[in-house]
Amino acid sequence: MSLNGKIAVVTGGSRGIGRAVCLALAARGARVAVNYVSRPDAADETVAAIAAAGGAAFTVQFDIGNAAQVEDAFKKILADCGRVDILVNNAGITRDNLLLKLKESDWDQVMDTNLKGAFNCIKAVYRPMMKQRAGRIINITSVIGFAGNAGQANYAAAKAGLMGLTKSAAKELASRGVTVNAVAPGYIVTDMTGELSDELKTKILAEIPMGLLGEPDDVAGAVAYLASDEARYVTGQVLHVNGGMFMG
Numbered sequence: 001m002s003l004n005g006k007i008a009v010v011t012g013g014s015r016g017i018g019r020a021v022c023l024a025l026a027a028r029g030a031r032v033a034v035n036y037v038s039r040p041d042a043a044d045e046t047v048a049a050i051a052a053a054g055g056a057a058f059t060v061q062f063d064i065g066n067a068a069q070v071e072d073a074f075k076k077i078l079a080d081c082g083r084v085d086i087l088v089n090n091a092g093i094t095r096d097n098l099l100l101k102l103k104e105s106d107w108d109q110v111m112d113t114n115l116k117g118a119f120n121c122i123k124a125v126y127r128p129m130m131k132q133r134a135g136r137i138i139n140i141t142s143v144i145g146f147a148g149n150a151g152q153a154n155y156a157a158a159k160a161g162l163m164g165l166t167k168s169a170a171k172e173l174a175s176r177g178v179t180v181n182a183v184a185p186g187y188i189v190t191d192m193t194g195e196l197s198d199e200l201k202t203k204i205l206a207e208i209p210m211g212l213l214g215e216p217d218d219v220a221g222a223v224a225y226l227a228s229d230e231a232r233y234v235t236g237q238v239l240h241v242n243g244g245m246f247m248g
């Protein structure tokens with residue numbers, strides 16, 4: 001599954017799942033734009049890890065929820081690299097609370113980042129990928145977008161919405177050789193899940209048939225497959241990576 005010579009953009013590539021995706025794509029030969037919003041140190045570390053493994057990568061700062069920033073950043077990447085072959089919409093946030101206590105700002109921030117962020121980035125590569133008659137867009141959704149979760153109505157709605165966006169974009173772009181798919185992780189060990197209490201983690205583990213949390217590399221492997229030439233006939237799909245927690 002070589003990605004030699006491909007240009008990839010990974011949003012939220014500085015940490016967690018995005019970092020593992022950057023490393024996996026670079027290990028297969030892609031040159032990777034590692035996006036981050038607020039942690040240049042983490043993004044630099046991802047780039048250094050890729051370089052140490054013999055790969056090529058660079059950092060790019062922008063807030064995916066800010067359409068103007070996204071447009072400018074992709075213009076620059078396209079000017080510098082000539083093309084974007086792979087877009088991984090990975091960056092995401094949580095602002096958890098029960099609906100009763102969920103603030104409008106919690107709803108808006110999660111929608112702006114997790115759903116509108118993907119829309120902004122897809123818009124930025126839409127025309128170039130159509131012209132190339134080739135491209136791979138992979139959206140990182142979540143098991144929560146399928147199963148729902150008390151305390152995560154905003155997150156679940158954004159991630160479920162991402163599936164509608166994935167399928168619609170897949171239908172629009174299929175005739176141009178551009179595939180659009182989603183990967184839905186279950187519980188993966190990252191900073192995001194690091195915030196969960198031990199009590200909650202024990203409860204979650206009991207719901208996972210494999211009896212363990214996933215690692216970022218588990219998700220990265222699925223993304224690398226969907227980014228490859230081997231996945232050329234797969235579009236509008238979701239690949240669940242969750243240890244059997246949810247079977248779609």
Ligand code: NAP
Pocket residue numbers: 011012013014015016017018035036037038039040042043062063064065090091092093113140141142143184185186187188189190191192193
């Ligand atoms: P994480 O460790 O919290 O990392 C989040 C990443 O997103 C960071 O690189 C962060 O950049 C970036 N980011 C946040 N807001 C951004 C914005 N507005 N613009 C650009 N970048 C932004 O998260 P993770 O656990 O790896 O999750 C990655 C994705 O997988 C998310 O979409 C998440 O919803 C999804 N997911 C995670 C799990 C899980 O169990 N961890 C399960 C299902 C789905 P900075 O470093 O600059 O802050």
